[in-house]
Amino acid sequence: MRSTRTSWVVSAAAAVWMVVFTGSAALASADPAAGGASTVGGAWRTAHVVRGLATLNAGGDAQVLSVSCASAGNCSAGGYYENARAFYEAFVVSEVNGAWGQAAEVPGIAALNTGADSWVTSVSCASAGNCNAGGFYAVPSVGGDLLQAFVAREVNGIWHSAIEVPGTGALNADGLAKVTSVSCASPGNCTAVGTYLDNSGNLQVFAASEVAGSWHHAVELPGIGALNTGGFAGPATVSCGSAGNCSAGGSYKDGSGSRQAFVAEQVNGTWGRAAEVPGSAAANAGGQAAITTVSCPSAGNCRAGGYYSDSFINNQALVVSEVGGTWRTVRALPFPSGIGLVYSLISSLSCSTPGNCIAGGLYGDTSGHEHAFVASEVAGTWQAAVEVPGTAALNAGGNAQVNSVSCRSAGNCSVGGFYSDVAGHEQAFVASEVAGTWQAAVEVPGTAALNAGGHAQVNSVSCGSAGNCSAGGVYYDSSGHRQGFIANRT
Numbered sequence: 001m002r003s004t005r006t007s008w009v010v011s012a013a014a015a016v017w018m019v020v021f022t023g024s025a026a027l028a029s030a031d032p033a034a035g036g037a038s039t040v041g042g043a044w045r046t047a048h049v050v051r052g053l054a055t056l057n058a059g060g061d062a063q064v065l066s067v068s069c070a071s072a073g074n075c076s077a078g079g080y081y082e083n084a085r086a087f088y089e090a091f092v093v094s095e096v097n098g099a100w101g102q103a104a105e106v107p108g109i110a111a112l113n114t115g116a117d118s119w120v121t122s123v124s125c126a127s128a129g130n131c132n133a134g135g136f137y138a139v140p141s142v143g144g145d146l147l148q149a150f151v152a153r154e155v156n157g158i159w160h161s162a163i164e165v166p167g168t169g170a171l172n173a174d175g176l177a178k179v180t181s182v183s184c185a186s187p188g189n190c191t192a193v194g195t196y197l198d199n200s201g202n203l204q205v206f207a208a209s210e211v212a213g214s215w216h217h218a219v220e221l222p223g224i225g226a227l228n229t230g231g232f233a234g235p236a237t238v239s240c241g242s243a244g245n246c247s248a249g250g251s252y253k254d255g256s257g258s259r260q261a262f263v264a265e266q267v268n269g270t271w272g273r274a275a276e277v278p279g280s281a282a283a284n285a286g287g288q289a290a291i292t293t294v295s296c297p298s299a300g301n302c303r304a305g306g307y308y309s310d311s312f313i314n315n316q317a318l319v320v321s322e323v324g325g326t327w328r329t330v331r332a333l334p335f336p337s338g339i340g341l342v343y344s345l346i347s348s349l350s351c352s353t354p355g356n357c358i359a360g361g362l363y364g365d366t367s368g369h370e371h372a373f374v375a376s377e378v379a380g381t382w383q384a385a386v387e388v389p390g391t392a393a394l395n396a397g398g399n400a401q402v403n404s405v406s407c408r409s410a411g412n413c414s415v416g417g418f419y420s421d422v423a424g425h426e427q428a429f430v431a432s433e434v435a436g437t438w439q440a441a442v443e444v445p446g447t448a449a450l451n452a453g454g455h456a457q458v459n460s461v462s463c464g465s466a467g468n469c470s471a472g473g474v475y476y477d478s479s480g481h482r483q484g485f486i487a488n489r490t
Contacts, residue, residue: 076094124184128157166216192218346360
């Protein structure tokens with residue numbers, strides 16, 4: 001299949017599938033109060049190492065995988081670090097009134113994580129100081145570590161002990177459970193989706209909901225077993241327009257071995273049956289399709305993005321709309337003629353109101369270069385994708401991608417990702433849309449000094465209000481070890 005290069009992190013929903021690199025070194029530092037690149041309606045400030053990781057990350061391999069901001073200056077983030085025993089541990093860190101605190105191991109995860117590793121893969125905040133984090137941890141077994149899914153709640157600014165997602169232990173007979181996405185519509189009302197291995201060795205998708213602060217038992221996503229006759233479903237992603245009203249998407253393998261895209265609906269707390277994305281089978285001649293991102297600005301009104309594979313076995317970006325609770329027929333994301341388009345995909349999508357969204361990802365051209373793009377949906381109509389302004393000049397090495405998109409209001413969004421410089425090194429970038437106009441992308445201020453090892457990217461962006469955002473990601477220090485960073489736009 002001709003597709004994209006494998007980035008070490010894609011969207012938060014897919015983060016659990018990325019390759020793990022190891023190493024050791026002390027963290028670099030930067031002044032978070034220093035000025036940054038100016039943009040109308042907000043400036044990106046100098047990136048700084050996540051405070052506290054220098055102590056936790058004795059093994060020298062850490063990164064921020066997910067950021068969520070409930071309001072301006074009030075965010076939470078999560079990821080993992082490597083401890084002195086070369087095991088990976090899940091961490092969380094919170095920003096309160098514009099000041100980031102110290103990273104800490106997820107409370108209670110050490111008691112659960114009796115095996116080798118744990119990660120936070122997704123964070124969602126419904127209001128300031130009220131968030132949920134999800135991920136996975138390992139427990140030892142005769143045949144090797146088994147992975148189990150966990151969630152942890154932040155209530156009024158205090159993180160509570162992680163718990164195994166109720167019910168996943170019974171589902172996860174073959175030990176590969178992970179939360180891949182969490183979405184919180186209001187404090188104490190969240191939904192998590194993820195994957196597990198059933199007793200036949202098939203990878204399936206689960207869904208679990210928190211109602212009034214209590215997590216209910218996870219269930220196999222209704223209908224996914226009947227679709228997933230090839231035995232490999234997920235990863236999955238979810239977004240909730242209101243409490244108990246969510247949409248999920250992902251992929252599964254059919255009986256012919258082709259990967260197909262699915263969507264599923266939760267209405268008033270009850271999940272309907274997962275269904276193949278309308279029209280996607282006809283488009284997916286190459287047999288590789290997936291929903292990678294979902295955004296629901298209100299109940300029953302969502303957008304999903306991803307890719308399908310054309311008859312030349314090249315991935316192409318797709319979008320599909322849910323309007324009034326009904327999913328419409330999928331369509332290819334439009335691109336302008338004359339760019340030499342070969343393949344494309346959407347990695348992230350964010351909607352501020354129904355019919356007003358931004359999608360981001362990458363496209364490859366006939367010269368073998370990859371470009372970061374954004375595309376706007378305005379009043380329900382998708383406009384042609386454009387290369388992120390400013391990235392053409394930055395991307396001398398010919399590899400760029402948008403990893404994350406966040407929109408707080410129509411026409412006011414931010415994106416983050418990476419590009420390859422003239423030396424072939426990956427650098428982290430951010431770009432912002434202000435009142436409907438995209439400003440030029442910039443290297444995340446301060447990351448050039450941090451990123452001596454030449455591999456940096458933004459993994460996640462979240463905006464608490466128009467012009468006030470946070471971005472989290474990773475860079476390689478001078479010893480070639482991975483470290484996590486945070487940068488704010490204020």
